[in-house]
Amino acid sequence: MSDIPLGVLDLVPVSSGSTAADALRNSIDLARHAERLGYARYWFAEHHLNPGVAGTSPAVVLALTASVTSTIRLGSGAVQLGHRTALSTVEEFGLLDALHPGRFDLGLGRSGGRPPGEKPAGVTATPVIDGRAPGGLLIPPPFSFARLLGSPRIALQRRLLLLPGAESPDYAEQIDDILALLAGTYRSPEGVEAHVVPGEGAEVELWILGSSGGESAQVAGARGLRFAANYHVSPATVLEAVDGYRSAFQPSDVLDKPYVTVSADVVVAEDDATARELAAGYGPWVRSIRTAEGAIPYPTPEEARAHAWSEEDRELVQDRIDTQFVGSPGRVADRLEQLQEATGADELLITTITHDHADRVHSYELLAREWSRR
Secondary structure (H helix, E strand, O other), X not given: OOOXXXXXXXXXXXXXXXXXXXXXXXXXXXXXXXXHHOOOEEEEOOOOOOOOEOOOOHHHHHHHHHOOOOOOEEEEXXXXXXXXXXXXHHHHHHHHHHHXXXXXXXXXXXXXXXXXOOOOOOOOOOOOEOOEOOOOOEOOOOOOOHHHXXXXXXXXXXXXXXXXXOOOXXXXXXXXXXXXXXXXXXXXXXXXXXXXXXXXXXOOEEEEEEOOOOHHHHHHHHOOOEEEEEOOOOXXXXXXXXXXXXXXXXXXXXXXXXXXXXXXXXXXXXXXHHHHHHOOOHHHHHHHHHOOOOOOOEOOHHHHHOOOOOHHHHHHHHHHHHOOEEXXXXXXXXXXXXHHHHHOOOEEEEEOOOOOHHHHHHHHHHHHHHXXXX
């Protein structure tokens, strides 16, 4: 398994009792550790109006992180295109690449507030029998995001992010515009050229992120781009996502065959009991997201144990808790191997949140050490 690279996906989590400034400093410090430990990539997510998540602008955090690292690839996981233009996105990453050439991954996603694309006809996912994929990977029943997407907070987020009267452009058209602006081949419908400085010719690696076999997977495949599937966000549809991408794949100047990374929520400690203690805050934290309250500051194990769980609460988070990989280095690496084998992933993307920063760093250290010996 050591030939399957591991990357890091960071939400810049805010722990209870700390500040956004603390979270940013911790994430930048973790990136330095990830580079030292041999992780291949370090991506920052984009989220808004969440008290417990400080990663609102991947490009800004990437600029800060690039100045204190030198070899690890850095990227977005993902820039939300629903409230951005192709030009602003290429300009931001063009600026980054101008100072740190060849180090950035431009991960692109559809924004929150839009439902996932439906699986296109003809796409058949890997068979799941009794909730398990071949090799034993758990594939839970699908979770409905209708309540989340229809919440007043998501509607407010969309209103605050978009200019008055603005509508999100067609996603596939935005991807095509970004590709053209980077390549220097952009022409308006009237034939007017646009050349982005800096940005045109930037050595950025494009990725499309998706949770289903719908639009994101289809766009990535049809354009021969790299694809990131989210087991940690939507474990029920990860097989559909990678199969949809591969079914749609057409060779490009970038890739001659499909290339996939798959994400997983992970907490590693010296032993299973310690890892479970460190992961105790995960349930209440996921609950806060799925009730559309917005991610709360990540609780301590003591705060998590004080949460009074209703049956409805448990149903909201069960799929995420069941598919979080928690335990000793060997146990977690075994489950990551299952994920890799079930999805055929070329890389794996690890996201770890604990209340204490030192525990988070140690989790990545233990995993890197175990993975390198396999």
